Amino acid sequence: MTLRLSINDIEEISSLNKLSSLRNLQLGANKIKDVRPLSNMTNLKVLQLERNPIDDLSPLDNLKSVEIRKELL
Numbered sequence: 001m002t003l004r005l006s007i008n009d010i011e012e013i014s015s016l017n018k019l020s021s022l023r024n025l026q027l028g029a030n031k032i033k034d035v036r037p038l039s040n041m042t043n044l045k046v047l048q049l050e051r052n053p054i055d056d057l058s059p060l061d062n063l064k065s066v067e068i069r070k071e072l073l
Contacts, residue, residue, distance in 0.1 A: 006030070006048065013037050027052065028069075035059050 002024040003016075010030040014037040016022075025044055029051040036059040038047065047060070048069045060068060 002026070017041060039063070 001021050003022055004026045006026045006028040008030055013032055017037045017040060020043060022044055024046045026048040028048045032052040033054060035054055039059040044066045046067045050069055050071050
């Protein structure tokens with residue numbers, strides 16, 4: 001399952017952690033600073049975070065099988 005939310009001025013993503021079946025999450029070009037709500041989304045395969053003002057990606061360190069696209073953060 002893919003969810004495309006790029007270019008939406010999104011700041012808060014805490015409600016996304018309930019979508020456990022997501023495989024592809026596109027969040028590029030938003031206003032996301034905190035990625036901690038995504039830290040338990042272990043079914044993800046691709047996570048697009050480019051062009052967001054994220055300071056710390058370490059909460060995603062446990063997502064070993066996820067391709068995290070973060071260019072231009």
